[in-house]
Amino acid sequence: MKAVTLICGFLCLVCLNACFDREASNTPEIPKYLKTEKTQKLKKLRHIVLLKFKETATQADIYKVEQAFAELPSLIEQIREFEWGLNNSPENLNKGYTHGFLLTFDNEKDRNLYLPHPDHKAFGKILQPILDDVLVVDYWTNTN
Structure with a gap:
């Protein structure tokens, strides 16, 4: 006993x-299942861009930026997914940022090819005259 x-x-x-x-x-x-090679391949690299325009920006200027940004996926093959929209949060915490853009890449190499890409640089020249501020956040997706 x-x-x-x-x-x-x-x-x-x-x-x-x-x-x-x-x-x-x-x-x-x-968990072991989160460490598998298959799961790693399912992760996506997200690139979030928030834009705040100058008060002097016209609707035509902003529309030109929206169109130029939306055209990038057809010009830069490394962009896997793209979406964008206008802020409509009722919380009033956007600090003047009105536009959100979400780009998805397979890996950091592709994102790093996108950043200096000539078409991305050309877009920056369209944006720059009316841009008040920009906020960019990149992260790997987590699904757990």
């Missing part, structure tokens, strides 16, 4: 120790 009690006590200590070790590290255990 003492042996059973000792074994049960030992197993409880091992389990408690494992729980405390995981909590202490604050790092959740990553």
